[in-house]
Amino acid sequence: MSGDERPTIVVSAVAMVRDGQVLTVRKRGTCRFMLPGGKWEPGEEPDDAAIREVREELGLVVEGVQLLGVFEADAANEPGHLVRSHVFVAQLPGEPQIAAEIEELRWVALDAAPADDLAPLTKRLLPLLARRNPVAQPSLADQFRHHFGHHEHLYGVLLDHLADDLDAGGATARICRDKLSASRGDAIQLRLLAAIYRIVLRGEAPELVRFYPALGGTEDPALAWPYLRPLLTTHEAELRAALDLPPQTNEVGRSAGLIIALFEAVRRSGLRKVRLLEPGASAGLNLHVDRYAYRGTDWAWGSSTLTMETGALGVEPVEFEIVERGGCDLSPVDASTSDGATYLRSFVWPFDLARSERLARALEIAGQHPVTVDEAPAAQWMSAQLARPVDEDILTVVWQSITRQYWPESESDAVDAAIADARERVPIVHITMEGVPPVQGSDGYVIEAHGPALTIDGDVIARSHHHGLPVILA
Numbered sequence: 001m002s003g004d005e006r007p008t009i010v011v012s013a014v015a016m017v018r019d020g021q022v023l024t025v026r027k028r029g030t031c032r033f034m035l036p037g038g039k040w041e042p043g044e045e046p047d048d049a050a051i052r053e054v055r056e057e058l059g060l061v062v063e064g065v066q067l068l069g070v071f072e073a074d075a076a077n078e079p080g081h082l083v084r085s086h087v088f089v090a091q092l093p094g095e096p097q098i099a100a101e102i103e104e105l106r107w108v109a110l111d112a113a114p115a116d117d118l119a120p121l122t123k124r125l126l127p128l129l130a131r132r133n134p135v136a137q138p139s140l141a142d143q144f145r146h147h148f149g150h151h152e153h154l155y156g157v158l159l160d161h162l163a164d165d166l167d168a169g170g171a172t173a174r175i176c177r178d179k180l181s182a183s184r185g186d187a188i189q190l191r192l193l194a195a196i197y198r199i200v201l202r203g204e205a206p207e208l209v210r211f212y213p214a215l216g217g218t219e220d221p222a223l224a225w226p227y228l229r230p231l232l233t234t235h236e237a238e239l240r241a242a243l244d245l246p247p248q249t250n251e252v253g254r255s256a257g258l259i260i261a262l263f264e265a266v267r268r269s270g271l272r273k274v275r276l277l278e279p280g281a282s283a284g285l286n287l288h289v290d291r292y293a294y295r296g297t298d299w300a301w302g303s304s305t306l307t308m309e310t311g312a313l314g315v316e317p318v319e320f321e322i323v324e325r326g327g328c329d330l331s332p333v334d335a336s337t338s339d340g341a342t343y344l345r346s347f348v349w350p351f352d353l354a355r356s357e358r359l360a361r362a363l364e365i366a367g368q369h370p371v372t373v374d375e376a377p378a379a380q381w382m383s384a385q386l387a388r389p390v391d392e393d394i395l396t397v398v399w400q401s402i403t404r405q406y407w408p409e410s411e412s413d414a415v416d417a418a419i420a421d422a423r424e425r426v427p428i429v430h431i432t433m434e435g436v437p438p439v440q441g442s443d444g445y446v447i448e449a450h451g452p453a454l455t456i457d458g459d460v461i462a463r464s465h466h467h468g469l470p471v472i473l474a
Contacts, residue, residue: 006082009075012050013037013085014065015125016092017133021107023096024122025057028103031459032076034119035087036102046086058096058105065090068128076119085121089132111183112436113404113412116455127409140180141166144189153351154211154221155193161225162192171232175239185405185436187247190347195242196231198346205231214350246406248333249347250282252362253355253468254401255289256310257433257454259301260471262289262397263318265429265456271395274322277385279378279415280403281327283335283344284371285362290322291369292362306361311470312462323394325371328381332373335366355467378407379414386422396426401433402452402466430457433464447472 013035016023024033036057040049047065054062065088075081096105108115110130114123138146144163148156165172175192182188200208200215207227210219232239266272278287293302296310301317334340341363348355374381382398390396398419404412419430435452445451447470451463454471464471 006080008072008082008084009039009078011037011039011083011085012046012053013087013121014050014054014062015068015087015089015129016054016062017089017110017129018092018107020111020133021109022126022129023058023092024106024108024118025102026104026106027077028101030077032117032119033104033106033108033115034076034122035085035125037085047088050086050088050090054090056100057102059099060093060096062090062093068125068132071121071124073119073121073124076121083121087125089129109436111185113185113407113434115453116432116434116458117453117460138184140176140182140188143182143184147189151222153349154213154224155349155351157221157224158193158196158228159189161228162189165229165232171229171236175232175236176243178240179243188243190247191243191245192239194247194346195239196228197350198242198342199231199235199238201342201346204235212350214348214353214356217350245331247347248282248331248344249467250285250333250335250344250359251355251401251467252285252292252306252358253308253465254433255286255292256294256308256312256468256471257401257462257464258286258289258399258431259292259294260310260312260315260462260473261399261431261454261456262320263316264461265395265397265431266318266320267316268456269395269427269429271393271427272318272320273391273394274320275324275390275394275396276322276326276399277382277396278325278327278399279329279382280400280407281329281332281373283333283340283366284325284327284373285335285344285359285366286399286401287325287327287371287373288362288365288369290320291365304365306358306365308358308469312473314473326374326385327371328374328376328378330375330377332375335363336370352467377411378403379411379418382415382418386418386426386428390426392427394427396422396428397431398428399431402435404434405436431455435466 025036026033036054038053050065054060068087068089070086072084075083141163144159150156162172179188199205209215210217211224293304293307294310296312296315299315333343422428432455433452447463453460454462460474462471462473
């Protein structure tokens with residue numbers, strides 16, 4: 001079909017969609033999730049193979065499969081091979097059960113940024129399946145209401161009031177007028193809450209300080225709305241403009257995943273000198289990964305004024321040296337300035353005192369060791385950095401965390417292409433931590449199922465909370 005001369009594996013696969021999610025499987029001994037399916041048996045027709053594979057892998061009997069098309073992509077588990085898949089769609093006839101060589105099932109949201117542990121063909125099919133299976137996008141007000149879904153802290157309370165005000169056509173509706181069709185991945189509610197927090201941090205809303213625990217507040221959050229409501233009108237233009245700015249938490253806790261992945265990358269490569277590059281680096285706080293200390297259940301590494309309790313079990317630290325570090329961002333934050341520090345602080349939930357303390361200590365360290373974060377698109381910057389010569393005993397590590405939900409798909413593809421091209425010239429490893437947070441209740445979410453995947457060149461080595469801690473090894 002494509003003229004590609006690589007060996008081709010011919011298979012059938014079945015897409016079964018429910019509630020805006022498609023069912024994927026991971027086979028034993030592999031790390032990629034893909035549609036259920038497999039190779040044809042001698043003399044078998046493509047649709048018969050699809051039906052048989054679903055029966056064997058999931059214990060389901062599907063009827064009336066419909067051909068979606070024939071697609072090609074890099075094979076997920078056979079390096080150097082191409083896969084040609086006859087992809088069928090079918091109604092889900094019951095609850096799938098793990099059988100045969102299947103080790104894990106996962107429902108993948110059609111409208112979410114694809115995780116790095118999805119097979120290339122499955123990634124390609126998500127937009128097509130989304131167009132065929134349109135799901136009603138939750139209203140912006142409902143996104144506000146369901147982000148936490150409880151009233152146990154200030155933001156849970158405020159989001160409910162903001163949602164009601166949005167529905168009622170109040171100041172929140174005027175502020176959000178250009179964002180009503182935003183998706184959950186855009187996190188408009190977090191942008192708005194952060195913008196409000198910045199106003200409080202600047203001292204322009206002293207009546208609200210009493211409700212912010214990070215500022216010493218102890219007042220009942222249920223009493224906060226009457227004090228917030230006037231601010232929405234007095235600062236309407238500022239709050240509306242803030243919705244165009246992506247969240248810049250520069251979550252320092254994610255360094256816990258990075259350090260664990262660095263240990264493994266250094267171990268695999270045998271190279272102890274590291275060039276660390278981070279697209280989407282915000283203020284570059286995670287570029288100081290080696291300047292923080294970490295502890296796990298049975299291990300410890302480093303000495304620093306900032307120590308992170310990772311919760312990770314079985315980590316084996318490896319010594320390494322970062323000889324070069326740098327990052328880029330479309331809107332880099334200068335953490336050495338008061339405005340920059342306030343901006344970062346505003347995206348940390350004010351009731352999460354541990355995160356606030358981590359950020360404060362990381363800002364102190366960053367002030368002692370400035371790093372350069374260039375203002376540039378990720379792919380353009382990556383291509384330029386990877387084109388520079390580097391000594392053969394240096395391992396280039398590209399690290400990114402929670403970026404893909406904000407990047408256009410074309411940008412993500414271009415970053416991946418730049419890294420793939422560089423593999424022919426330099427030792428390089430791509431470490432990612434990606435995944436859109438699930439709807440959270442008062443008890444958070446199950447990290448093993450919904451936490452972002454920490455990957456090394458696509459291999460999942462751990463999962464973590466979206467704020468970085470704890471880290472659970474795969």
